[in-house]
Amino acid sequence: MELSRVNELPYEDFINIFANVVEKCPIVAAAVCSSRPFGSVDALEAAIGDFIDALPESGKEGILRCHPDLAGRDLQAGTLTQESLKEQGNVGLDVLTSDEASSMARLNEDYKKRFGFPFVICARMNDKPNIFREMHARMANQHEVERMRGIEEVKKICHLRLQDLVHADA
């Protein structure tokens, strides 16, 4: 959709279209829609980033907790959002070997036990070996550092989802 059209949408349509640019957090689109018109897609993305940054720390962790595990129960149960399904599928998380699957399941559990939120990474900017490496490496981070790292990944995911939905006027 062209940006000029995005700027003209009734807020309900704006929220419906951008509901999942931050996974399962339509409040983000709902919060920034009154800042329209946006002069560029970057400006829309920046408004979303600013809103996330202005949340209390519990809200940032809340955003992380709205994300599914990688190759987790939502993937297995078919309850992933359309966006996450595509992203996890693109990097092969839907066809793990049984060794990879049990390793991933253990890493997910260890990570969640340590931090209280799931491991979030922009799958489309990584490949499978890199995702495993990052899961191991980030496990050593301090809680606050890792909350920030997770939110950085949320913003990368948001960036790519926005690119899929809106472009500058021709």
Next chain:
Amino acid sequence: MELSRVNELPYEDFINIFANVVEKCPIVAAAVCSSRPFGSVDALEAAIGDFIDALPESGKEGILRCHPDLAGRDLQAGTLTQESLKEQGNVGLDVLTSDEASSMARLNEDYKKRFGFPFVICARMNDKPNIFREMHARMANQHEVERMRGIEEVKKICHLRLQDLVHADA
């Protein structure tokens, strides 16, 4: 569900169960779940209220914008959340006369045009005539006053939805 069980749930289950105590805002449940264990249902409700109060003003308006119109297009299209459908149905908003329906549609549009978010009221604490009266009366409020009024209603809705989901241990 008993509170002691709520306090023990994996965070994913906690979020799933309380995802809609604030309409379409699972981030709220996701933010407060790390404050468990809660000593009472009131304490859970207070944590939710505190989280909402700590949001930037744009986030509070975002919460309001995640709410459907009364007797609006979600009701007509069958896309209301289960909770909203029940609440709007209980007060007869699903069986308006044609005069009432057109009056409601006009009030919804006028309200949204004035404030940029929808009219939110706890339907279960009101009857139909009262809802119409409130729509007229609140239209005269200043923007900031009305944002606060809307959030007060969000908290009343949340209170009743929580009562439906969780109770003190026997």
